[in-house]
Amino acid sequence: MRRVVYKMSKAGNLNDLKQLIEEFPGPEPNEVTVEIKSIGLNFADFFCIQGLYKAAPKENLIPGLEFSGVVIDKGSDVNEFSIGDKVTGVTKFGAFATHINLDKNYLMKLPDNWSFEEGASFVVQALTAYYALKELGNVKPNQIVLIHSVAGGVGIYVNRIAKKFNCTTIGTVGDANKIGKIKNENVDYVLVRDKNFIKHLKEILNNKKIDLLLESLTGKYFKDTFNLLSPQGRAIIYGASNFATHTSFPNYIELAFKYFTRPKVDILKLIEQNRSVMGFNLIWLYEKGEYLKSLLYEIIKLNLEKPYIGEIFNFNQMHDAIKKFQSGKTFGKVVVKIE
The missing domain is CATH 3.90.180.10 (Medium-chain alcohol dehydrogenases, catalytic domain)
Structure with a gap:
C-alpha cells in the first residue's frame, strides 16, 4: 500500500x-x-x-x-x-x-x-484547554480567568470550559477586528492588547485579582498580567506564539532577541507572593496514553460545543x-x- x-x-x-x-x-x-x-x-x-x-x-x-x-x-x-x-x-x-x-x-x-x-x-485544542484549566489550574467556580488569544482555537475552548465553572472570563486579542467574531462565545470582557491594555484590564478588575492566567504569548504582557494574580493564583504556560515568525524559515536574530528578553520569574518571590507558574506541552501528555484517554472521556462529558x-x-x-x-x-x- x-x-x-x-x-x-x-x-x-x-x-x-x-x-x-x-x-x-x-x-x-x-x-x-x-x-x-x-x-x-x-x-x-x-x-x-x-x-x-x-x-x-x-x-x-x-x-x-x-x-x-x-x-x-x-x-x-x-x-x-x-x-x-x-x-x-x-x-x-x-x-x-x-x-x-x-x-x-x-x-x-x-x-x-x-x-x-x-x-x-x-482533540488538541480541547485537550490543551482542559488540561491547563482543570488539571494544572485546578479551576474553581466563580474564579477570574484571563485568556490570552481568546479568538484562537485553544482560547475559545478555554473560555467554554471556564464557563462550565461559572468563571468570569477576560479574553485578549491582538486585532480589534476579532472582537466581533468572538461576540457569540460568551466571553465576559474582550480586550485588545494595545498600549492601553493593562489600564483597561485594571479597570475591569476593579481592585480584584486574577485567579488563573492562561498564557500562550510569553511576551511583553506577561510580567504586568502576572503581577495581577491573586494569592494562590496560577499562570499556566501552554504556548509561545510570540516566537512565531511570518517567514518560511526562522529569523534567528529576532528569535535571539526575544529569547534573551523573555519574561523571567524570581522563584523566591513566588514564595512571598503565593503564586505559581506551570508549563506543559501535549507531547509529554501523549506519552501517558491511558491518562490522555481518560482526559478525553472527561472532556466528552462536558458536552462542549x-x-x-x-x-x-x-x-x-x-x-x-x-x-x-x-x-x-x-x-x-x-x-x-x-x-
Missing part, C-alpha cells in the same frame, strides 16, 4: 516540506489504520517545521498532531473500532498524510453529527494553509481537507 505525505528531510525551512509518495505498512496488533480526511493545524506544527520544537524529529519529519478519518484496517488486538468507523485522533507528529497507523488509545469515535473538519479541530472552523484548505494547499495560520490573522481553526 502507498500513501501521500508531506515530509522534510531536514527541519528548518517551510520550503523544504515536500509532498511525497511512500510505501505504507499494515497496522501492528494494537494499531488502527486510518484513511485521513482532515488535518487540524497547530502552532506546534509550525515550530517543528522550523526546527524550533525540541520534541520533534529534526530529520525525516512528517508534521501534524491531529486528524480525523475513516478506519480501513486494524490490528488483531483491536476490538474498540470497526472497519468504516469515523474517528478523530492525536499523534506525536505524522498527520500530514493520507493514511496513518496509530495505537488505538489515541483514537476516539467521531460523533455522528460532526464533520471530519470539526473532528480534526477538537463543536469547534469553530475558521478556514479550510485542500491537501495540495498545505503551504498556503501554514502561511495563513502563521499570519496571526485567523479566527478559530485552520483545517486541511483531503478529498
Whole structure:
C-alpha cells in the first residue's frame, strides 16, 4: 500500500516540506489504520517545521498532531473500532498524510453529527484547554480567568470550559477586528492588547485579582498580567506564539532577541507572593496514553460545543494553509481537507 505525505528531510525551512509518495505498512496488533480526511493545524506544527520544537524529529519529519478519518484496517488486538468507523485522533507528529497507523488509545469515535473538519479541530485544542484549566489550574467556580488569544482555537475552548465553572472570563486579542467574531462565545470582557491594555484590564478588575492566567504569548504582557494574580493564583504556560515568525524559515536574530528578553520569574518571590507558574506541552501528555484517554472521556462529558472552523484548505494547499495560520490573522481553526 502507498500513501501521500508531506515530509522534510531536514527541519528548518517551510520550503523544504515536500509532498511525497511512500510505501505504507499494515497496522501492528494494537494499531488502527486510518484513511485521513482532515488535518487540524497547530502552532506546534509550525515550530517543528522550523526546527524550533525540541520534541520533534529534526530529520525525516512528517508534521501534524491531529486528524480525523475513516478506519480501513486494524490490528488483531483491536476490538474498540470497526472497519468504516469515523474517528478523530492525536499523534506525536505524522498527520500530514493520507493514511496513518496509530495505537488505538489515541483514537476516539467521531460523533455522528460532526464533520471530519470539526473532528480534526477538537482533540488538541480541547485537550490543551482542559488540561491547563482543570488539571494544572485546578479551576474553581466563580474564579477570574484571563485568556490570552481568546479568538484562537485553544482560547475559545478555554473560555467554554471556564464557563462550565461559572468563571468570569477576560479574553485578549491582538486585532480589534476579532472582537466581533468572538461576540457569540460568551466571553465576559474582550480586550485588545494595545498600549492601553493593562489600564483597561485594571479597570475591569476593579481592585480584584486574577485567579488563573492562561498564557500562550510569553511576551511583553506577561510580567504586568502576572503581577495581577491573586494569592494562590496560577499562570499556566501552554504556548509561545510570540516566537512565531511570518517567514518560511526562522529569523534567528529576532528569535535571539526575544529569547534573551523573555519574561523571567524570581522563584523566591513566588514564595512571598503565593503564586505559581506551570508549563506543559501535549507531547509529554501523549506519552501517558491511558491518562490522555481518560482526559478525553472527561472532556466528552462536558458536552462542549463543536469547534469553530475558521478556514479550510485542500491537501495540495498545505503551504498556503501554514502561511495563513502563521499570519496571526485567523479566527478559530485552520483545517486541511483531503478529498
